[in-house]
C-alpha cells in the first residue's frame with residue numbers, strides 16, 4: 423500500500439482496494455498463502471487500543487493478528503493510566519516507545535486515529551472514529567457483496583437509517599463510489615447529514631420509493647450514544663416508519679440482500695424476521711469475512 427496507515431477509504435486507490443479484497447479472498451480459500459505470510463509476520467507486535475466498546479472489530483482484529491502469527495495485545499483502557507489522567511497522546515507515545523508494528527485505534531472522537539498517526543512511528547489502523555469513518559467495515563462489506571453478487575460496479579445499493587451518526591455509511595459511500603456502485607441513502611430528514619448530496623448519492627426521504635429496485639440494503643444502527651436531543655420519535659414509531667420489515671423489503675429486487683454492520687437493534691431499525699432470514703440476510707457473513715479482510719489489511723501494512 424502507498425500509505426503507511428489505514429485511516430480513511432479516501433486514501434486508498436481502486437487498485438489498493440481490489441488488492442486488499444483479493445488477498446482476503448485468498449485467505450479464505452488457500453491455506454498456503456497464509457503459511458507463506460506467517461513467516462513475514464511472526465514476531466510482529468500489534469496493539470488494539472479501543473476507547474469505545476466493540477465486539478466484532480476488536481475480536482476480529484485479534485483473531486486476524488493471531489492467525490497471521492503476530493503477537494496482539496488488547497490494551498485495557500478502563501484499567502490503564504488514562505484513569506490517572508494520562509492524556510491520549512501521551513498514552514499513544516508510551517505504547518509507541520514499546521515498538522509495536524501496528525496500533526489499531528477506536529475512539530468516539532472523529533480524527534483521533536489521524537492525530538495519533540502523526541505522533542507515533544508505527545502504522546495506525548482506524549477501527550472507527552466517531553461519526554467519521556470505519557474503513558475496515560467498508561472493506562469487509564465490499565467483500566461480502568462481491569462474494570454474493572460477483573460484482574459491485576452498477577449495483578444499486580441503499581444505505582438506510584441513522585446516516586447522520588454513521589461512520590460505516592461514510593466509509594461505504596466512499597468505497598462504493600470508487601467501485602462504481604450506484605449509492606442511495608434513505609433516512610428521515612433529522613438523520614440526514616448536511617451536504618450529503620455532494621457525496622454522489624441519491625437521497626430518498628420515502629422508504630418505499632428508496633427501496634425500489636435495489637440490489638443491496640445496508641441497514642444502519644440507531645446510534646443513541648451519539649445523539650444529543652431528540653432525532654427520532656419513539657422506537658416503536660421509528661420501526662413502523664423506518665425499520666426494515668418484510669413488507670418494505672418486498673419493494674426491493676426479489677434477490678436483494680440485507681446487510682447490517684452490527685450490533686443490531688431488533689424491532690427498531692430491523693425486524694428479526696428479516697435479520698434472521700438466511701436466504702436474504704448477510705449479517706453473520708459480514709462478521710465472518712471481517713477476519714479475512716483484517717488479515718489482509720494487517721499483512722499489507724507490515725513490511
Ligand code: CP
Nearest residue numbers: 476477478479683684
Ligand atoms: N460493526 C462494528 O464496528 O461492530 P463492533 O462495534 O462490535 O466492533
